[in-house]
Amino acid sequence: GAGVSQSPSNKVTEKGKDVELRCDPISGHTALYWYRQSLGQGLEFLIYFQGNSAPDKSGLPSDRFSAERTGGSVSTLTIQRTQQEDSAVYLCASRYSSANTGELFFGEGSRLTVL
């Protein structure tokens, strides 16, 4: 596609349920990033993929969070046993290379609400 695509755009779930958020990056982009945007907290880095490997998982807030990327393309962020504090907008971004000057292209995000 022309841009980074994320789904679902909105997800409402009950506390304790598992959720999966999907990101389809721009074709050919090797680097993929997940961020979380909470009200008043700015953007919090979660995890980064170069190809299918994740050299930096330091931002995952707990072991309930995991992510994978297959075929160097689509990535899935999974949150198990969701808690109310997981409510946020989850943003995915990709870029062509890992060079630090490369622009990150963001999707529109997946808004997660945990009741």
Added chain:
Amino acid sequence: GNSVTQMEGPVTLSEEAFLTINCTYTATGYPSLFWYVQYPGEGLQLLLKATKADDKGSNKGFEATYRKETTSFHLEKGSVQVSDSAVYFCALSSYSSGNTPLVFGKGTRLSVIA
């Protein structure tokens, strides 16, 4: 570690007013600096960037100069429009840390009124 501090909002301006959003950073090595903008209902998009000291990034009438001596990258626009209403994020990427993801400030919400 790397960090970005930007002025807290919200900022409310009248149309055609001058805009400054302050941004300072702490980083190891020689970071690249960015301003991203998030318009209502849209994803973040790059507004401008600067990759070395004294570089000036500019786009859509916005400017920011990479000041190494003051570790700053303030965003300015001479005459804002209603369509500039958005949330603005300052960010850095530090080459010395390898494939470090962008580190963002908390964002500054700008509202421009006619």
